[in-house]
Amino acid sequence: MTPDDAIPKTLTGIRDLYAGNLAEHGPSSRSVGWKDDWSHLLRFERLSRLIARDGSDYTVNDWGCGYGAMFGYLDALPGARLTEYIGYDISQEMIDAARTQCDPVRSRFILGPDVTEEADYSFVSGTFNVKLQASDADWDAYVKRHLSAIYAKSRRGVAFNLLTSYVDWKAENLFYADPNGFFDFCKRHLSRHVTLIHDYALFEWTILVSREPRP
Numbered sequence: 386m387t388p389d390d391a392i393p394k395t396l397t398g399i400r401d402l403y404a405g406n407l408a409e410h411g412p413s414s415r416s417v418g419w420k421d422d423w424s425h426l427l428r429f430e431r432l433s434r435l436i437a438r439d440g441s442d443y444t445v446n447d448w449g450c451g452y453g454a455m456f457g458y459l460d461a462l463p464g465a466r467l468t469e470y471i472g473y474d475i476s477q478e479m480i481d482a483a484r485t486q487c488d489p490v491r492s493r494f495i496l497g498p499d500v501t502e503e504a505d506y507s508f509v510s511g512t513f514n515v516k517l518q519a520s521d522a523d524w525d526a527y528v529k530r531h532l533s534a535i536y537a538k539s540r541r542g543v544a545f546n547l548l549t550s551y552v553d554w555k556a557e558n559l560f561y562a563d564p565n566g567f568f569d570f571c572k573r574h575l576s577r578h579v580t581l582i583h584d585y586a587l588f589e590w591t592i593l594v595s596r597e598p599r600p
């Protein structure tokens with residue numbers, strides 16, 4: 386099976402997994418696969434370091450938005466003003482939940498597996514973590530294809546997280562990524578301005594890719 390044949394079937398499984406989580410836990414950190422609210426917010430804090438706090442307005446793509454938890458986090462951030470939030474998800478149930486959590490004037494949602502709109506910043510939190518039965522090689526190629534496509538839709542930059550390969554135990558259905566390889570990919574193929582954050586208390590890392598040098 387080629388990577389392109391394998392991915393749609395995997396996405397159907399991922400969609401069903403998250404829809405099931407939402408039915409079980411309601412719109413909460415557990416429904417999007419996180420252990421607790423603390424780690425959920427810690428991820429948003431690291432990702433949102435990408436945003437320039439220069440008092441300007443900004444728009445966001447949240448790819449794999451789940452129930453839209455990032456809207457509230459960004460809306461409360463000081464130093465810049467969120468004017469439009471576009472959430473993407475493959476789960477209709479997640480999008481329905483997100484509509485109830487986000488300001489309807491500044492948010493809209495797209496059901497599907499791709500980023501289609503331009504925004505200032507794009508964020509990807511947890512969306513690449515579950516790979517089900519896909520091979521590491523196929524999933525690695527899938528992640529890199531999507532990062533390039535998402536970056537192309539981002540006027541100021543993209544931030545994403547992945548589970549780290551620096552672990553001593555791995556679940557078979559999850560993707561653990563080498564931060565060195567992804568740093569190199571981002572530097573060579575996306576932008577000169579890349580930050581790797583791998584100092585926080587979770588088994589994962591965050592990369593910020595900016596179109597401009599960061600202060």
Ligand SMILES: C[S@@+](CC[C@H](N)C(=O)[O-])C[C@H]1O[C@@H](n2cnc3c(N)ncnc32)[C@H](O)[C@@H]1O
Pocket residue numbers: 396399400403417418448449450451452453454455473474475476479497498499509510511512514
């Ligand atoms: C780990 S959850 C994280 C949700 C959200 N980013 C958060 O942190 O609150 C991942 C979400 O990505 C969605 N997803 C997975 N693959 C996707 C794809 N190719 N396109 C759009 N959504 C996707 C899942 O349905 C799920 O809701």
